[in-house]
Amino acid sequence: MRKNNYLSIAAILLSMALASAAQTAAQSWVPTRNVEIIHGSAPGGSNDKRAREIEKALAETKVIPTSMTVVSKSGGGGNISMAYANQHPADGHFLLLGGSTMISNHIIGASKMNYTDFTPIASLTNDYIVFAVNTASPLKTGKDLIERLKTNPQSLSIGFASAFGNSRHIGAGMLMRAVGGNPRDLKTVVFKGSAEAISALLGGHIDVAILGAINSVVHLGGGRMRVLAAATPRRFGGALAHVPTWKELGIDVVSGSWGGVFGPRNLAPAQITFWEDVMRQLSQNTGWKADLEKNYWLEDFAVGAQFKKELEKDYADTRKVLVDVGLAK
Numbered sequence: 001m002r003k004n005n006y007l008s009i010a011a012i013l014l015s016m017a018l019a020s021a022a023q024t025a026a027q028s029w030v031p032t033r034n035v036e037i038i039h040g041s042a043p044g045g046s047n048d049k050r051a052r053e054i055e056k057a058l059a060e061t062k063v064i065p066t067s068m069t070v071v072s073k074s075g076g077g078g079n080i081s082m083a084y085a086n087q088h089p090a091d092g093h094f095l096l097l098g099g100s101t102m103i104s105n106h107i108i109g110a111s112k113m114n115y116t117d118f119t120p121i122a123s124l125t126n127d128y129i130v131f132a133v134n135t136a137s138p139l140k141t142g143k144d145l146i147e148r149l150k151t152n153p154q155s156l157s158i159g160f161a162s163a164f165g166n167s168r169h170i171g172a173g174m175l176m177r178a179v180g181g182n183p184r185d186l187k188t189v190v191f192k193g194s195a196e197a198i199s200a201l202l203g204g205h206i207d208v209a210i211l212g213a214i215n216s217v218v219h220l221g222g223g224r225m226r227v228l229a230a231a232t233p234r235r236f237g238g239a240l241a242h243v244p245t246w247k248e249l250g251i252d253v254v255s256g257s258w259g260g261v262f263g264p265r266n267l268a269p270a271q272i273t274f275w276e277d278v279m280r281q282l283s284q285n286t287g288w289k290a291d292l293e294k295n296y297w298l299e300d301f302a303v304g305a306q307f308k309k310e311l312e313k314d315y316a317d318t319r320k321v322l323v324d325v326g327l328a329k
Helices: 002-027 046-061 076-085 100-108 142-151 167-178 194-202 213-220 269-283 286-295 304-324
Strands: 035-039 068-072 094-099 119-134 157-161 187-191 208-212 225-230 256-263 298-303
Touching: 035 046, 035 076, 046 068, 046 094, 046 119, 046 256, 046 269, 046 286, 076 094, 076 100, 094 100, 100 167, 100 256, 100 304, 119 142, 119 167, 119 194, 119 213, 119 269, 119 304, 142 225, 157 167, 157 194, 167 187, 167 208, 167 256, 167 304, 187 194, 194 208, 194 213, 194 225, 208 213, 213 225, 256 269, 269 298, 286 298, 298 304
Parallel strands: 035 068, 035 094, 157 187, 157 208
Antiparallel strands: 094 256, 119 208, 119 225, 119 256, 119 298
């Protein structure tokens, strides 16, 4: 009888040990082979640059026990990169660098995939936009631009890259709505890239260019471009420290292209936890912070429930603007 009791106790202890081991395994995960950081830009593009900055910072911190490679899957408005990432469901060795276009493209029908088709890991940065003019322009301040949009928006041609419905177009629509106008009255011109938009601005072919902050900085020293206002929550530093935000000018407009990290669909909780912790460490890395400052990217860090809440809000806010400009129903 006592022997059977001993056997029963041993069986219970073994069962408990196995359950504990299984639980520990479920709660911990680390990569065991090369990690791919996937993005949808051409090599040298903004997302490629951001992905390589992430790879460099993580390599320096040595928080990843394996190698990492940046993989460019450009084309299709980001659809190719998203499709590639989701060919690897539940695999934490693949990360997708996503952003605002994941939302806007879904709303306007350019993509069947939405951010909900992936596993949100972390929001990292925001590439906020600025409104610039040629220094010969009669528009000297942000308030001048506001008054012109109120009285005669069709007298201004506003250019940006590289597609209708992107963050620059959304920023223009938000500004027009904020000053009491109809966003559909905007006279917009789309260019293949920011370099073309800048050339058109400096050549006097358009009146206003909406740019990522870093694209404007190089032209300020030459005295040919003037930045009227930034659609940021706070002022930039460096060469743009003198530029007021729209909020400072009494206009509640904040708009940019956020960049975040997603996993393929169906990542396990342990994989999500691992990558969230890695991104927290990345956000505190001094080299990464220096890269943000150098590129005029503002930190926009969020993980978990906060990131999901921000995605839901961004989808709703973006939809409102795209309805206003006539690109969504």
